[in-house]
Amino acid sequence: MYLADEAWPDLESYFESESLALVPLGSTEQHGPHLPESTDHVIAESLAREAAARSGYLCTPTVNVGISRHHRQFPGTMWVSPDTFRAYVRDLTENLTYHGIDRVVYVNAHGGNVDALREVAKDLHADETCYALEWMWDESIPELVDDLFEHNGPHGGPKETAMLQHLTDLVHDDRLADARDGGVRDIWSAEGTNRHGAATFFDARDNSDNGVFGDQTDATAEKGERLFEAATDQLVRLCDWLAAREPEELLPEPRV
Ligand SMILES: [Zn+2]
Secondary structure, three states, rough: EEEOOHHHHHHHHHHHHHHHHEEEEEOOOOOOOOOOOOOHHHHHHHHHHHHHHHHHHHHHEEEOOOOOOOHOOOOOOOOOOOHHHHHHHHHHHHHHHHOOOOOEEEEEHHHHHHHHHHHHHHHHHHOOEEEEEEEHHHHOOHHHHHHHHHOOOOOOOHHHHHHHHHOOOOOOHHHHHHHHHHHEOOOOOHHOOOOOOOOOOOHHHHHOOOOEOOOHHHHHHHHHHHHHHHHHHHHHHHHHHHHOOOOOHHHHOOHH
């Protein structure tokens, strides 16, 4: 069920019987010469809407702009500050609790959003507003990602390329070799990223000339479909687990 497509009497019926919502969040930021800037929010929204369609749970509209200042040197990247992002997500989540939602899954596809989403979730839990969880699609299927790609890359690599090949016709397939050769195949071997235990970079541009990592030529739409199916399955299982919890299980433990 997609909230924005429904009329309020049907949403009223949902809130009478269910109290779970999926909230997709991504970014609008550079993903190299071969992928659209929508990459992260396309992935998040596609997974959340598919999981909602299969399970019957509610999916909200997508938060398309996230915490991406570290990609600003590449044309088109959009971002908001962590403070603004946290406040916006908190407000949006409180809208949902007003309608009766008491458990939320933040369906996330952008690494830069992770810390902020976990902080918001911690605060919502501590003040007993609701129980929210941050879920990152590739973290739900780490073995499959490792099996499919030798150099999977944390950003703009073959896992995101394969997902976009499966989900859209926006991938520039003729630029995959350029993306690999102009970027960094293995981020952990990149020079200058670590000095005596300190990470010595702040922006994607510090490490990668074209903004991406990994071997993009390893991506195919078929691999993307496997990733999408496996991650959707994990997300539906998470929602079923969360929906089955008693409300008191989701509250903080009482003071000792
Ligand atoms: Zn991405």
